[in-house]
Amino acid sequence: MKHIAFCLFETPLGSCGIVWSEPGNSRTPPAVTLLQLPEATRTMTESRIARSAGARKSSAPPPQIAEVIERVRKHLQGDAQDFLDITLDLDGADPFARQVYQAARRIPAGQTRTYGQLAKAVSRPAAARAVGQALGRNPIGLIIPCHRVVAAGGKPGGFSAHGGRATKARMLAIEGVTFGPPPTIKSQRDLRRAVRLLGASDRRLARCMAKPMEFNLKPNQSPYATLLEAVVHQQLSPKAATTILGRVKGMYPGSTIPEPRDLLKTPDRSLRGAGLSRAKTASLKDLAAKTLDGTVPSSEKIAALSDDEITRRLTTIFGVGRWTVEMLLIFNLGRKDVFPIDDYALRKSIADLHGMKDIPTPRQLDALGETWRPLRTVATLYLWNSIKPKGGERKNVGALE
Helix, strand or coil: CEEEEEEEEEEEEEEEEEEEEEECCCCCEEEEEEEECCCHHHHHHHHHHHHHHHHEEEECCCCCHHHHHHHHHHHHCCCCCCCCCCCCCCCCCHHHHHHHHHHHCCCCCCCCHHHHHHHHHHHCCCHHHHHHHHHCCCHHHHCCCCCCHECHHHHCCCCCCCCCHHHHHHHHHHHCCCCCCCCCCCHHHHHHHHHHHHHHHHHHHHCCCCCCCCCCCCCCCHHHHHHHHHHCCCCCCHHHHHHHHHHHCCCCCCCCCCCCCHHHCCCCHHHCCCCCCCCHHHHHHHHHHHHHHCCCCCHHHHHHCCCCHHHHHCCCCCCCHHHHHHHHHHHCCCCCCCCCCCHHHHHHHHHHHHHHCCCHHHHHHHHHHHHHCCHHHHHHHHHHHCCCCCCHHHCCCCCCC
């Protein structure tokens, strides 16, 4: 026969409570049945547990539960913990809810999934609403991390704990996830802080990051201007691309770069005469058209868009692939968690870092980079910095490969 007990404990978030079941034999470890996030006061937290669990209060939790308490404290202090190994008692949950909870437990700290993504993970792609309802009944907050499940578009969505969305946002902020404008590298100070965090978790990368590196953003350049230059540079050495770009700009006296309307009016043969290929000419014309219709956002609007939304929009432009957009995200917007898995130099540098005989595939690279979330941009920059191209200038690559 099981016995139910609980105790309260203090965390940076406030007074939490934990409830556990104690099986009738000593061979079976106690299992967590409820983790109560803080109510407005400690007394209210205790009252909520008493109403929902009907458990007796204990002043001395068993060692396994004491360890869980300590790990919860550490996590809420910013020392991210993996709770997958903790034994849970979900006797009151239906089979669908159990599936949802198990899928949610696999979301790593520092990452989020949408309700729709979680529905797909349990093979019920049309059940996003039901997923939200199951998470709303989640009895073991944090250990079953329903705070990492957000609404479509990266919006926070609801949260049933005291404080609602504010509590959810606070828990995610502890893990490095924030709402509002996406996090960026704005200064050398941001870069140094990211280097310290990455170095503390990966000694190999720490040695790689010991080599000095300069990181210069181009924050004043519009997405349109950035993409125009990127298209011209594709598949060319920097010297050749600079020459052709200079010829293109020279066709529009008084402008630092051709305006979209002017570019659309320019005959293709004139652009070809400046050295652009047929494909690049078509790409620049499509870029100009999509800038005018709003697909390519302005500098002000792009700052508020997620990396995924920017990628979705810009890769609709003929000749602009994911790699080109990733370069914009890194060097113009300073986004913190970009990982260009198709970049050969990055794959080569990671092979060197891990002493791998073969260059990893993009899929392998994606898996290797998971440990660096949410700072994969910084890891990428230092990995690039760790190698030197052979045979002179490195060719610019992109969508028109």
